[in-house]
Amino acid sequence: MSNALIAIDKSKSFRIYLAVTTEMVEKARRIHNTTPLATAGLGRVLTAAGLMGIMMKGQRDKLTVQFKGEGPARQILATADAAGHVKGYIANPDVDLPLKSNGKLDVGGSLGEGTLTVIKDLGLKDPYVGSIALVSGEIAEDLTAYYYISEQQNSSVALGVKVDRDYSVMHAGGMIIQMLPDAEEESISALEEMLKDLPPMTTLIEDVAGRSAGLSESGMLEKLLAEIFDRLPENYRAEKLEEREIKWECDCSHERLEKALITIGKDDMREIIEEDGQAELVCQFCTKKYFFTKEQLEELYKQM
Numbered sequence: 001m002s003n004a005l006i007a008i009d010k011s012k013s014f015r016i017y018l019a020v021t022t023e024m025v026e027k028a029r030r031i032h033n034t035t036p037l038a039t040a041g042l043g044r045v046l047t048a049a050g051l052m053g054i055m056m057k058g059q060r061d062k063l064t065v066q067f068k069g070e071g072p073a074r075q076i077l078a079t080a081d082a083a084g085h086v087k088g089y090i091a092n093p094d095v096d097l098p099l100k101s102n103g104k105l106d107v108g109g110s111l112g113e114g115t116l117t118v119i120k121d122l123g124l125k126d127p128y129v130g131s132i133a134l135v136s137g138e139i140a141e142d143l144t145a146y147y148y149i150s151e152q153q154n155s156s157v158a159l160g161v162k163v164d165r166d167y168s169v170m171h172a173g174g175m176i177i178q179m180l181p182d183a184e185e186e187s188i189s190a191l192e193e194m195l196k197d198l199p200p201m202t203t204l205i206e207d208v209a210g211r212s213a214g215l216s217e218s219g220m221l222e223k224l225l226a227e228i229f230d231r232l233p234e235n236y237r238a239e240k241l242e243e244r245e246i247k248w249e250c251d252c253s254h255e256r257l258e259k260a261l262i263t264i265g266k267d268d269m270r271e272i273i274e275e276d277g278q279a280e281l282v283c284q285f286c287t288k289k290y291f292f293t294k295e296q297l298e299e300l301y302k303q304m
């Protein structure tokens, strides 16, 4: 079971992180009951977070990718860890806008003007926080700009989510190409040239999936890798380094929600105890409900 891989080109000029995330994005769609527009936005952010997660070195490293805008989607947030576990949500799962003139879902319009913030917890005293103004709100373009501006890293991000007529996720996937410090100058221009004419991610996945009947997931990924990088001159073709997995997983628990409940402050807690005599909290990532009895709330109140 692997739906992601890490590869490097023959000249060791750039590293590639490639994933097919159809299953994960479909899971998120079912949990959050998203419109096609919300599915596209959330799916792109989840896929990007998953790829950025497996780029981290330490097994306990975590990151949060937050798109915040003035548009009707308001916020799309995802977190991921180095093991490829991903969870996320969109503030307005019902967001709906007319298609753009090119027939595509208007993810940029749903976010509007806003900011992209990336928080990386690498086990140091303070997390690393980088923030930029949204370029287009189309997610991939914003992340490419983020890497350049905030991390001084030359990278290229491609993401895609195709929604079926019945609103289920037909294809989803993404790729991050990261230039290495000793990159050959010619490799950059060769890549730029190739990416300019590269079909959308979902078209590539659809093509390869159509020709991969009977192939395992990792076999299909290798085919996808070749489909993309065989467009480059021989010396920049990609070679697989390792297989990885990116999947949906929420790590919420009663204990975790208790910690969230404690942060509301003593006065508010007293009010809940007196007026409601109980509390129900919903995990914003997976929508699971957690119930707290009056006794449990009194116990928490004492700890505050």
Ligand SMILES: [Zn+2]
Binding pocket: 250, 251, 252, 283, 284, 285, 286, 287, 288
């Ligand atoms: Zn949860």
